[in-house]
Amino acid sequence: MLGAVALRHILRTIVAAWLILSVLFLLSRSTADPDSQLRNMVESNSRMGGLLEQPATSQQLLHRYGLYEPLFYATWQPATGWHWHGVQTQYHRWLKQLLHGDLGYSYRLEAPVWDVVKQALRYTLPLTLLAAALSIALALGVATATSYRPSARRWFIRVAHILQSFPLFLLALGLLLLLANPDALSWFPAFGLGPADQESTGWSRPGLLLYQLTLPIISLVLGSFPALAIQLDGALRHEFNRPYIATARAKGSSPAGIVWRHALRNAVLPTVTLLTELLPSIVAGSVVVEVVFALPGMGRLLADAALNQDFPVLLGGVGLVAMVRLGAQLLADVLYPILDPRIRPEV
Amino acid sequence: MLVWMGLLYACTAPTTRSPEGTVRIRWARDPENLDPLIVSNASAYEVANLTHCSLLMGREEAHDFVPWLAESFPTVKHLGDTLLQVTYRIRPEATWDNGTPVLARDVALTLKIMNCTGLPTEMAQAMFGFIRDIRLDSADARRFTLVCAGQSPEHIRSSGDFSVLPEYILDPQGQLRTVSLADMRRQPTLAAAQALARRYQRLQLARHPENLPGCGPYRLSAWQSGRYLTLRRKKSWWADVYPAPPYQLQAYPATLIYQVIPDAATATLALRRGEIDVYGLMPAAEFTRLQQSADDRQRLAFYTADAYEFLTASFNVRQPVLRDAATRRALGFLFDVPALIKATQQGAATPSAGLISPRMKEYYNDSLALPAFRPAQTVAMLRQAGWQRQPTGRWQRTSVQGTPQILRFGVSYRAGEPSFETAALQFRAAAEAIGIEVELRPTEQAVLSRQLQAGETDMCIRNYSGNPFSYDFTALLHSRGIGASNTTQFSSPLTDHLIEQITTTEDTRKKRLLLRKFQRVMAQEMPFMVLYFLKYRVAASRAIGVVPVSGLKPGYEAARISPIKTPL
Numbered sequence: 077m078l079g080a081v082a083l084r085h086i087l088r089t090i091v092a093a094w095l096i097l098s099v100l101f102l103l104s105r106s107t108a109d110p111d112s113q114l115r116n117m118v119e120s121n122s123r124m125g126g127l128l129e130q131p132a133t134s135q136q137l138l139h140r141y142g143l144y145e146p147l148f149y150a151t152w153q154p155a156t157g158w159h160w161h162g163v164q165t166q167y168h169r170w171l172k173q174l175l176h177g178d179l180g181y182s183y184r185l186e187a188p189v190w191d192v193v194k195q196a197l198r199y200t201l202p203l204t205l206l207a208a209a210l211s212i213a214l215a216l217g218v219a220t221a222t223s224y225r226p227s228a229r230r231w232f233i234r235v236a237h238i239l240q241s242f243p244l245f246l247l248a249l250g251l252l253l254l255l256a257n258p259d260a261l262s263w264f265p266a267f268g269l270g271p272a273d274q275e276s277t278g279w280s281r282p283g284l285l286l287y288q289l290t291l292p293i294i295s296l297v298l299g300s301f302p303a304l305a306i307q308l309d310g311a312l313r314h315e316f317n318r319p320y321i322a323t324a325r326a327k328g329s330s331p332a333g334i335v336w337r338h339a340l341r342n343a344v345l346p347t348v349t350l351l352t353e354l355l356p357s358i359v360a361g362s363v364v365v366e367v368v369f370a371l372p373g374m375g376r377l378l379a380d381a382a383l384n385q386d387f388p389v390l391l392g393g394v395g396l397v398a399m400v401r402l403g404a405q406l407l408a409d410v411l412y413p414i415l416d417p418r419i420r421p422e423v
Numbered sequence: 424m425l426v427w428m429g430l431l432y433a434c435t436a437p438t439t440r441s442p443e444g445t446v447r448i449r450w451a452r453d454p455e456n457l458d459p460l461i462v463s464n465a466s467a468y469e470v471a472n473l474t475h476c477s478l479l480m481g482r483e484e485a486h487d488f489v490p491w492l493a494e495s496f497p498t499v500k501h502l503g504d505t506l507l508q509v510t511y512r513i514r515p516e517a518t519w520d521n522g523t524p525v526l527a528r529d530v531a532l533t534l535k536i537m538n539c540t541g542l543p544t545e546m547a548q549a550m551f552g553f554i555r556d557i558r559l560d561s562a563d564a565r566r567f568t569l570v571c572a573g574q575s576p577e578h579i580r581s582s583g584d585f586s587v588l589p590e591y592i593l594d595p596q597g598q599l600r601t602v603s604l605a606d607m608r609r610q611p612t613l614a615a616a617q618a619l620a621r622r623y624q625r626l627q628l629a630r631h632p633e634n635l636p637g638c639g640p641y642r643l644s645a646w647q648s649g650r651y652l653t654l655r656r657k658k659s660w661w662a663d664v665y666p667a668p669p670y671q672l673q674a675y676p677a678t679l680i681y682q683v684i685p686d687a688a689t690a691t692l693a694l695r696r697g698e699i700d701v702y703g704l705m706p707a708a709e710f711t712r713l714q715q716s717a718d719d720r721q722r723l724a725f726y727t728a729d730a731y732e733f734l735t736a737s738f739n740v741r742q743p744v745l746r747d748a749a750t751r752r753a754l755g756f757l758f759d760v761p762a763l764i765k766a767t768q769q770g771a772a773t774p775s776a777g778l779i780s781p782r783m784k785e786y787y788n789d790s791l792a793l794p795a796f797r798p799a800q801t802v803a804m805l806r807q808a809g810w811q812r813q814p815t816g817r818w819q820r821t822s823v824q825g826t827p828q829i830l831r832f833g834v835s836y837r838a839g840e841p842s843f844e845t846a847a848l849q850f851r852a853a854a855e856a857i858g859i860e861v862e863l864r865p866t867e868q869a870v871l872s873r874q875l876q877a878g879e880t881d882m883c884i885r886n887y888s889g890n891p892f893s894y895d896f897t898a899l900l901h902s903r904g905i906g907a908s909n910t911t912q913f914s915s916p917l918t919d920h921l922i923e924q925i926t927t928t929e930d931t932r933k934k935r936l937l938l939r940k941f942q943r944v945m946a947q948e949m950p951f952m953v954l955y956f957l958k959y960r961v962a963a964s965r966a967i968g969v970v971p972v973s974g975l976k977p978g979y980e981a982a983r984i985s986p987i988k989t990p991l
Contacts, residue, residue, distance in 0.1 A: 131906060131907055132549065133545045133546060133548075133549040136545040136548075137545055140543070140545065184455055184456065184463070185455050185456055185629065185630075185648075186456050186458060186461065186543060186629035187629055187630055191630075195648065196649075199649075249688065252688070252689065252692060253692075256692055256696070257692060257695075258692075258695050258696055258718075262696060265693075265696075265698060266689055266692035266693040266696050266698055267682070267684050267689050267690075267693055267698070268650075269650060367685050367686050368686050368688075368689055369689065370650070370682075370683060370684040370685060370686065370689060372453070372647075372648060372649020372650050372683070376649065376685070377649075383868070383869075384869075385869050
């Protein structure tokens with residue numbers, strides 16, 4: 077029975093994934109005019125700018141990228157009605173490639189999309205995973221530590237709200253101008269992973285990496301931890317007014333014991349939703365932080381792909397984020413019953 | 424905790440001063456693709472010019488192309504009315520990394536690759552498709568003749584402007600030596616051609632250009648896409664035999680490190696902290712701010728170069744209200760160019776009467792008036808063009824078809840570009856003050872390009888790039904350019920004829936007269952108005968010595984930086 081429930085969940089996720097990716101593919105291809113898209117590409121080429129051959133070249137590129145085929149199996153023409161194209165369509169070719177694990181080729185980089193995405197994830201994941209872990213730890217630590225100290229809690233909530241109101245680019249630039257500035261404190265490198273000739277090997281590598289990523293990580297933590305902390309604080313407040321907390325107090329539990337042993341387990345449930353929301357952001361990266369600190373991660377990759385209309389990369393990146401979101405929802409479905417036995421399905 | 428750990432590491436972190444002979448340069452954008460057949464952006468072009476050699480190289484000082492891999496400027500012979508024979512000889516000193524000489528057959532193979540089916544050759548074919556054949560000299564392995572379609576002098580220069588690739592890597596058995604260029608085009612299924620395509624693809628040059636070392640002075644040593652790229656000077660480069668090498672054969676830094684830093688503020692901090700040595704194409708405000716700081720003046724040197732890139736307001740002459748030249752000229756008086764230069768370029772730009780840079784004194788028509796801000800003149804000229812001011816304050820006239828026309832149009836520009844936005848805002852303020860309705864349309868780049876190609880814009884603020892070597896305005900302003908780069912849709916029999924004469928004449932005196940006449944006609948017709956020519960700004964650490972600057976992108980000549988021995 078439990079197996080059937082799990083299978084239903086997985087099947088539902090696979091169908092949702094197929095639907096999402098198909099809609100993304102069809103939307104991205106149908107809204108962009110491939111001819112003008114390739115003309116832009118040719119025009120923006122630093123050497124092709126003033127050539128009369130631009131239209132002919134974009135036609136050749138149209139063929140190389142397979143954009144001359146009909147988009148979908150059938151199209152509707154007001155004059156002739158439905159027209160069936162068979163399987164010689166862009167969608168069919170893309171779906172076949174996808175089933176073989178091939179996300180296509182980047183127009184701009186002339187490289188397989190999966191390789192490009194993997195390369196970007198190498199920079200994004202250490203940054204966002206560290207930032208997410210620190211945000212969760214900080215939110216948990218601060219929210220629980222201040223929950224039984226009213227004056228400290230008031231200050232913490234004010235600071236968290238102020239931090240939340242700052243746009244991320246302001247936080248990142250502020251940190252840069254404060255901690256990587258020869259006119260203020262010149263403690264950290266001005267850009268992400270430091271100069272190319274400052275690479276290190278062996279035992280000093282993790283230390284150097286941490287040193288170089290300090291400012292981007294602090295920017296992300298300051299940007300994401302207030303929301304988590306405020307949510308957790310609200311949930312703890314709610315739990316503190318419940319009768320079981322009064323009972324625990326009456327039995328002589330310490331304030332810290334009440335929070336950690338009784339209130340937190342119930343309070344963390346709504347926060348699980350927020351935590352699973354964090355997962356897609358971990359993969360998607362942060363455009364702002366990656367641009368300010370010159371990190372070639374997923375955020376910058378997707379922004380550049382959108383700017384240059386590199387649809388295979390855009391589709392691959394956005395599709396991956398969508399898949400992670402689906403996975404996160406599946407994870408939340410699994411975590412809820414574990415954390416709260418009341419919502420376990422009856423077997 | 425992170426800050427403390429960082430501080431702890433900072434105490435033991437390596438110094439940020441560059442090692443002797445190393446120059447670290449900021450790039451705003453990664454080269455993305457280093458396949459020598461593609462070279463799609465300025466960073467990739469910079470790398471290609473340091474790792475490969477072409478037959479000729481454009482030199483700003485000479486205002487012309489100069490021999491690079493070629494021994495001398497090619498000799499030219501006209502064949503009938505339609506063909507051109509361009510004969511080159513390769514320098515005898517030129518060798519590949521394995522010590523074998525660079526020969527005519529390497530050039531032949533490069534051209535065959537450009538015409539090989541199955542390779543990403545579309546752009547190379549568009550640029551060099553006019554080279555119809557190559558004939559090798561049987562008596563001299565370094566001499567060859569290119570047969571070019573068309574007799575434009577531009578073709579002579581373009582015929583030598585591609586990276587020559589080594590045959591010993593791409594066709595080690597010499598299987599393609601017997602295949603002609605025409606056969607490569609005509610017979611895409613040739614077994615030898617297919618084998619070449621497979622070998623070329625196996626090299627994965629887009630991401631691994633080190634698999635195809637060129638005969639340039641540098642070799643790619645490391646590339647982390649989006650982060651940095653390192654080039655190392657070859658220990659023994661063929662041009663080292665020259666005791667006093669000409670400019671195009673000078674290559675001094677032992678290592679060139681290009682650091683990709685997209686954000687301008689971050690790049691400025693990196694320069695001030697000594698993490699990079701050269702910052703090219705610096706924004707005007709940052710440049711001026713650093714110049715004003717006593718500390719920065721001590722550590723940094725500041726350079727400017729007059730560029731060939733200019734800001735324009737271009738009109739779509741097919742829009743009914745902008746169809747007549749008189750209206751376009753009247754609108755030209757609504758730009759306050761000196762104020763615009765002050766606001767967007769901190770006063771450092773050069774106003775111009777036309778599309779040729781005032782620094783090109785030989786060709787610039789200095790008898791034409793510079794743009795002036797005279798709204799009263801606009802009012803008078805609009806009346807002459809048949810517009811009448813209505814009681815509502817707006818302008819109206821009756822078209823040839825008898826329908827009323829209101830002087831109302833949109834100004835499009837790329838969103839997020841401050842200089843475009845300032846020019847558009849200034850124009851709208853001046854236009855609204857005399858009753859002209861102007862709608863600002865900041866547009867995303869790709870959408871704007873599509874609109875320009877489709878003729879859907881009215882007026883557009885944008886930059887154009889020129890150079891001191893070529894005066895071919897065919898794509899930009901000839902009737903044949905409509906549908907390609909002629910986005911103003913302007914053409915006339917007179918200007919078409921002038922453009923054709925300019926591109927075909929080799930007589931400098933005649934070219935000068937034609938170009939001056941062309942500028943006068945353009946000032947009359949005004950399909951676009953040049954607002955100013957930009958200056959490229961370069962800030963660099965004094966520790967690396969003098970940086971040679973250029974009016975061509977990227978604004979500096981990396982190979983000619985001669986790092987001083989003892990850092991300051």
